[in-house]
Amino acid sequence: MKNIPNYITLLNLLLGMLAIIFCLQNGMITVQDERELAGYRIELQPEKLYLASFCILLAAIADFFDGFAARLLQANGEMGKQLDSLADVVSFGVAPSIIIYQFLRLSLATEEDGLDASMIWLLPAFAPALAAAWRLARFNIDISTPSHYFRGTPVPAAGLAIAGLPLIWWKATQQWEIDILTNKWTLYLVAIIISILMVSNLPIMSNKPRGKGASAFLPQFSVILTAIVAALFLGWWAVPVTFAAFVIFSLVFKKQIIQ
Numbered sequence: 001m002k003n004i005p006n007y008i009t010l011l012n013l014l015l016g017m018l019a020i021i022f023c024l025q026n027g028m029i030t031v032q033d034e035r036e037l038a039g040y041r042i043e044l045q046p047e048k049l050y051l052a053s054f055c056i057l058l059a060a061i062a063d064f065f066d067g068f069a070a071r072l073l074q075a076n077g078e079m080g081k082q083l084d085s086l087a088d089v090v091s092f093g094v095a096p097s098i099i100i101y102q103f104l105r106l107s108l109a110t111e112e113d114g115l116d117a118s119m120i121w122l123l124p125a126f127a128p129a130l131a132a133a134w135r136l137a138r139f140n141i142d143i144s145t146p147s148h149y150f151r152g153t154p155v156p157a158a159g160l161a162i163a164g165l166p167l168i169w170w171k172a173t174q175q176w177e178i179d180i181l182t183n184k185w186t187l188y189l190v191a192i193i194i195s196i197l198m199v200s201n202l203p204i205m206s207n208k209p210r211g212k213g214a215s216a217f218l219p220q221f222s223v224i225l226t227a228i229v230a231a232l233f234l235g236w237w238a239v240p241v242t243f244a245a246f247v248i249f250s251l252v253f254k255k256q257i258i259q
Helices: 004-025 046-073 078-109 119-141 154-171 175-181 184-199 214-252 255-258
Strands: 028-032 038-044 149-151 203-205
Touching: 004 046, 004 078, 004 255, 028 149, 046 078, 046 154, 046 175, 078 119, 078 154, 119 154, 119 184, 154 184, 154 214, 203 214, 203 255, 214 255
Parallel strands: none
Antiparallel strands: 028 038, 149 203
């Protein structure tokens, strides 16, 4: 019974590995198109990449329930803590980085001589994976930060924000949406900002505020309300919008969060 939380953590890890596989099975193809001067255009097939996003979402659910099971069974051992961090690096660090890597490949391929671009242009895609490893290692040895808030953006939240990109692509109906997702500078910005937020010392709300009553949960309620409204009106854009709200409301309610 005591190992049930660890088995759920392994499910998180398995889903992260499946997400990576779906990312790598996806790729760029050349499609014959008489409208193009050369007769061909490059296209990113979303069928596998969006499945990676769903795997990351399921991994986040498993990540929630392993902690819940650990508290329920009073199995808060050191092994579970370390195993959870290792799984999170894969599911919410490496897998999201490969998503950005694939979008960067597409972005570069649409440029002149882009297929011959140096690997250096793709390296920023791995910043979230490196930041996730740093963030989780710091978390494991941090004994000074209270449990009612986080120091830096939690790795699962950052991974989910990136996982929203293929879902936006999958359901995109406007050209400007495609343009944003195939702009390398936008992708660099996303990778760098999310990485900085993970390793920062910003106080970020948790789901366990210190106070009691509805007022103690005002930051969390604000994020939930934003997520609901965004989901109703913005579709899958609600994913990055909710992440932004998570960070912004953490800063707005900073004094209440750290009290």
